[in-house]
Amino acid sequence: MARSTAYLKTYRVGRKLRLKDIDPGARPAASSSREADDARLAELAIEIDRLQDLLYANGSAGRPPKLLLVLQGMDTSGKDGTARSVFRQCSPLGVRVAAFKAPTEVERAHDFLWRVHAVAPRAGEVVVFNRSHYEDVLVPFVEGWIDAAERQRRLAHINAFERLLHDSGTTIVKCFLHISKDEQRERLQARLDDPAKRWKFQVGDLETREKWKAYLAAYETALAATSTACAPWHVVPADSKSNRNLMIATLVAQALAGMKLKPPKPDFDPAAVRVV
Numbered sequence: 001m002a003r004s005t006a007y008l009k010t011y012r013v014g015r016k017l018r019l020k021d022i023d024p025g026a027r028p029a030a031s032s033s034r035e036a037d038d039a040r041l042a043e044l045a046i047e048i049d050r051l052q053d054l055l056y057a058n059g060s061a062g063r064p065p066k067l068l069l070v071l072q073g074m075d076t077s078g079k080d081g082t083a084r085s086v087f088r089q090c091s092p093l094g095v096r097v098a099a100f101k102a103p104t105e106v107e108r109a110h111d112f113l114w115r116v117h118a119v120a121p122r123a124g125e126v127v128v129f130n131r132s133h134y135e136d137v138l139v140p141f142v143e144g145w146i147d148a149a150e151r152q153r154r155l156a157h158i159n160a161f162e163r164l165l166h167d168s169g170t171t172i173v174k175c176f177l178h179i180s181k182d183e184q185r186e187r188l189q190a191r192l193d194d195p196a197k198r199w200k201f202q203v204g205d206l207e208t209r210e211k212w213k214a215y216l217a218a219y220e221t222a223l224a225a226t227s228t229a230c231a232p233w234h235v236v237p238a239d240s241k242s243n244r245n246l247m248i249a250t251l252v253a254q255a256l257a258g259m260k261l262k263p264p265k266p267d268f269d270p271a272a273v274r275v276v
Helices: 006-011 034-057 079-086 135-142 148-167 181-193 203-209 212-226 241-258
Strands: 066-073 095-099 126-130 170-178 233-237
Touching (some): 006 233, 006 241, 066 079, 079 241, 135 212, 170 241, 203 212, 233 241
Parallel strands (some): 066 126, 066 170, 095 126
């Protein structure tokens, strides 16, 4: 029997948001069985692959559909792992990941959305933003490089930008991967302890960790200001990797299914063609 997804409404961000009221360890999408969760994720991955294939096939339609998945969260919240798990069955032909790091000199010479628009989904494409344009209203504000007035201007620009993408045929799914400070400590330590993963550890992660409350407050402001009808945010409890992956896979599958995609009709008569 299909698992109910009514819980998703609870985690959709409204005009106000208090992250401390949302348990990062909650498991609304998961069950008590790891095997059952793995099987469910495998089913969702196959369904996402089927729908993504239809999305790609419709890339030359009159108003070609696209899908943008935005993943934001504190360090170690699982953005990379989510992308690997949710799209593990998909052909790389129509799925692309764009990662956002500190702006380059060329990028800083343009407006903050310039580099983002350049990698937005093309016709028939799924794009995953590993971090995103929201970095430019989080880090600069917490570090004191911009003031509250500039942050509000940028948030307004983000809403207008996402409306533009939506009006151009892009379905937008935005997920904040909500991890606890204790879980982050364990994951950071695990990176240090594993030589194969030590390259992922950055000393700057510890400096950001010291400003945990400031970053959560900045997230609350940004998410509440930009969770719109055309680009809603969902807070995803991410201490449990199974819950995180299942919840986001469900949101992606729902978004693709909502497009009501059908195989495009051929521009020839199939009955008149014979392969010899």
